Amino acid sequence: MIDTHCHLEQSDYNKDRDIVIERCKHQLQAIIISCSNLKHFNTTMQLVRQHRGFVFAATSVHPQYVKEYDEKDLIKYFEMIRSNKDNIVAIGETGLDYNWIKETEWQEKQKQLFIKFIALANQLLLPLVIHSRDAVETVVDILEKYKTKSVQMHMFTKRSLLKRVIDNGWFISVNTLLLRSKNVKKIVRDCPLEQLMLETDSPWLGIDKDGKIKPKYKVRNEPIAVRLVAEKIAQIKKINIENVDRQTTENAINFFDLKFKV
Numbered sequence: 098m099i100d101t102h103c104h105l106e107q108s109d110y111n112k113d114r115d116i117v118i119e120r121c122k123h124q125l126q127a128i129i130i131s132c133s134n135l136k137h138f139n140t141t142m143q144l145v146r147q148h149r150g151f152v153f154a155a156t157s158v159h160p161q162y163v164k165e166y167d168e169k170d171l172i173k174y175f176e177m178i179r180s181n182k183d184n185i186v187a188i189g190e191t192g193l194d195y196n197w198i199k200e201t202e203w204q205e206k207q208k209q210l211f212i213k214f215i216a217l218a219n220q221l222l223l224p225l226v227i228h229s230r231d232a233v234e235t236v237v238d239i240l241e242k243y244k245t246k247s248v249q250m251h252m253f254t255k256r257s258l259l260k261r262v263i264d265n266g267w268f269i270s271v272n273t274l275l276l277r278s279k280n281v282k283k284i285v286r287d288c289p290l291e292q293l294m295l296e297t298d299s300p301w302l303g304i305d306k307d308g309k310i311k312p313k314y315k316v317r318n319e320p321i322a323v324r325l326v327a328e329k330i331a332q333i334k335k336i337n338i339e340n341v342d343r344q345t346t347e348n349a350i351n352f353f354d355l356k357f358k359v
């Protein structure tokens with residue numbers, strides 16, 4: 098199994114990051130860290146070098162942080178991404194977030210930022226990892242307008258747009274939200290296994306003993322929780338968990354072009 102979207106670069110793991118990664122190595126084939134901020138870039142690259150062939154990285158500016166970046170920061174960040182291209186498997190998470198950013202002018206800035214990252218992904222021939230909270234339709238419009246082919250929709254929850262996502266040949270990565278959301282269950286039911294991947298969004302979306310999702314300061318999530326997601330997908334699709342594991346792993350390896358041999 099592969100956790101295709103986690104945030105081990107976050108300070109929540111400062112005390113025991115190596116132990117967490119060791120635990121992952123016993124149960125998973127790879128993890129992909131989604132570095133969503135310039136300030137975490139060096140930590141992320143260091144983890145990729147330290148655990149080459151197991152830890153991979155996607156990198157971008159999470160749309161929620163749009164207000165923290167001016168043109169100068171972006172030029173610097175793009176430079177860093179370009180010169181570390183060999184250690185990066187995707188651009189993301191990028192996209193729009195109208196839940197955190199309500200002002201129209203900043204939403205407009207998010208769009209410009211998003212388009213810049215789409216262009217960067219095209220230039221570097223890397224796939225895109227997409228965040229689209231409360232703005233899925235606009236995000237899908239933009240991705241279609243720019244004819245983006247390699248797209249992973251992270252935390253996709255808009256059933257009415259599922260057909261467009263499937264027809265475009267894009268992927269959906271599913272996390273523990275599946276355990277509590279009827280809506281996500283229906284998305285998983287209706288999406289071919291060939292277009293699904295596993296993720297956790299750790300440290301967020303941790304599950305407590307009663308099966309409820311808790312804030313990260315109460316239950317810190319870990320990438321090994323992809324097993325819970327795979328079990329649920331197997332149950333919904335009435336297939337063996339081995340099939341879910343094999344297909345979602347293959348999807349991730351092909352999509353991100355993961356190289357395991359050092």
Ligand SMILES: [Zn+2]
Nearest residue numbers: 102131190298
């Ligand atoms: Zn994320």
